[in-house]
Amino acid sequence: xxxxxxxxxxxxxxxxxxxxxxxxxxxxxxxxxxxxxxxxxxxxxxxxxxxxxxxxxxxxxxxxxxxxxxxxxxxxxxxxxxxxxxxxxxxxxxxxxxxxxxxxxxxxxxxxxxxxxxxxxxxxxxxxxxxxxxxxxxxxxxxxxxxxxxxxxxxxxxxxxxxxxxxxxxxxxxxxxxxxxxxxxxxxxxxxxxxxxxxxxxxxxxxxxxxxxxxxxxxxxxxxxxxxxxxxxxxxxxxxxxxxxxxxxxxxxxxxxxxxxxxxxxxxxxxxxxxxxxxxxxxxxxxxxxxxxxxxxxxxxxxxxxxxxxxxxxxxxxxxxxxxxxxxxxxxxxxxxxxxx
Ligand code: SF4
Ligand code: SF4
Numbered sequence: 001x002x003x004x005x006x007x008x009x010x011x012x013x014x015x016x017x018x019x020x021x022x023x024x025x026x027x028x029x030x031x032x033x034x035x036x037x038x039x040x041x042x043x044x045x046x047x048x049x050x051x052x053x054x055x056x057x058x059x060x061x062x063x064x065x066x067x068x069x070x071x072x073x074x075x076x077x078x079x080x081x082x083x084x085x086x087x088x089x090x091x092x093x094x095x096x097x098x099x100x101x102x103x104x105x106x107x108x109x110x111x112x113x114x115x116x117x118x119x120x121x122x123x124x125x126x127x128x129x130x131x132x133x134x135x136x137x138x139x140x141x142x143x144x145x146x147x148x149x150x151x152x153x154x155x156x157x158x159x160x161x162x163x164x165x166x167x168x169x170x171x172x173x174x175x176x177x178x179x180x181x182x183x184x185x186x187x188x189x190x191x192x193x194x195x196x197x198x199x200x201x202x203x204x205x206x207x208x209x210x211x212x213x214x215x216x217x218x219x220x221x222x223x224x225x226x227x228x229x230x231x232x233x234x235x236x237x238x239x240x241x242x243x244x245x246x247x248x249x250x251x252x253x254x255x256x257x258x259x260x261x262x263x264x265x266x267x268x269x270x271x272x273x274x275x276x277x278x279x280x281x282x283x284x285x286x287x288x289x290x291x292x293x294x295x296x297x298x299x300x301x302x303x304x305x306x307x308x309x310x311x312x313x314x315x316x317x318x319x320x321x322x323x324x325x326x327x328x329x330x331x332x333x334x335x336x337x338x339x340x341x
Pocket of ligand 1: 063067068069070071072073074075135148151152153154155156157
């Protein structure tokens with residue numbers, strides 16, 4: 001079984017369009033969309049979800065204000081500024097009428113002749129509504145370190161598993177697909193990428209598929225490392241620009257570091273043929289193979305608008321993509337000295 005990972009130094013180079021086209025050209029591969037921060041392969045492959053799972057990672061502190069004794073330790077100890085002491089008004093809102101016998105009529109506030117806050121509080125507390133103080137934890141600022149939980153003298157802080165997103169197994173017109181969606185501001189995308197790859201491999205083994213196609217994340221960070229380690233081959237898609245050249249150098253150095261064979265494809269090569277030559281020269285010197293060039297073609301946008309892969313249309317660059325695929329297939333045959341299997 002081979003695993004081909006398509007990556008790029010930055011987003012928007014055509015990586016996903018290429019992955020989708022390869023998925024059509026290959027012999028029923030298992031497709032893994034590991035660009036979990038901005039997944040969009042589903043827009044072209046129109047998956048029908050057959051399994052959906054929560055992605056839990058890390059923990060998040062949540063204060064039970066009913067048990068809080070207002071010691072202030074959590075506020076003082078949290079190094080991430082995630083704990084907030086609520087104003088009286090906000091504190092009132094943390095206690096909903098559904099939780100108590102209170103009917104939320106405001107009579108206690110309006111009828112108290114002395115208008116002394118303490119008395120009002122006592123009345124409210126007698127009704128199970130008032131609180132001396134309330135705290136709240138900003139879920140996006142909480143790093144899940146657990147310090148507040150450990151030191152809360154009242155044991156008033158829950159430390160629940162954090163739901164960071166979801167992952168799915170789907171059926172598409174080209175075969176099975178594993179994909180995911182990371183929650184807003186959620187972290188641990190590297191862990192989710194590993195999970196998606198693991199599931200894709202499990203399905204490929206169970207169904208006897210020979211190829212896993214991975215749409216990797218852009219850049220060189222943790223999610224990229226999680227998507228390429230142990231792969232048979234990475235195909236780096238780049239554009240003929242100064243930043244494209246710079247990003248390519250970084251990605252190729254990452255592939256070299258992890259000892260993964262690399263190939264390079266220049267997308268929209270004809271917008272700057274001179275830079276394309278330079279990029280290919282750099283790629284060769286860095287030990288990568290040249291998988292081919294793809295011309296600039298508005299047909300790519302038209303294909304996207306029709307929710308089809310480029311090779312399913314009559315776009316001129318479809319021929320270039322087929323040629324790149326053939327180059328990669330040749331490398332696949334040369335597994336002994338080209339790809340890790
Ligand atoms: S540490 Fe516990 S008891 Fe003290 S303020 Fe925080 S939640 Fe309340
Ligand atoms: S778990 Fe850590 S980061 Fe989160 S609120 Fe408590 S002390 Fe702050």
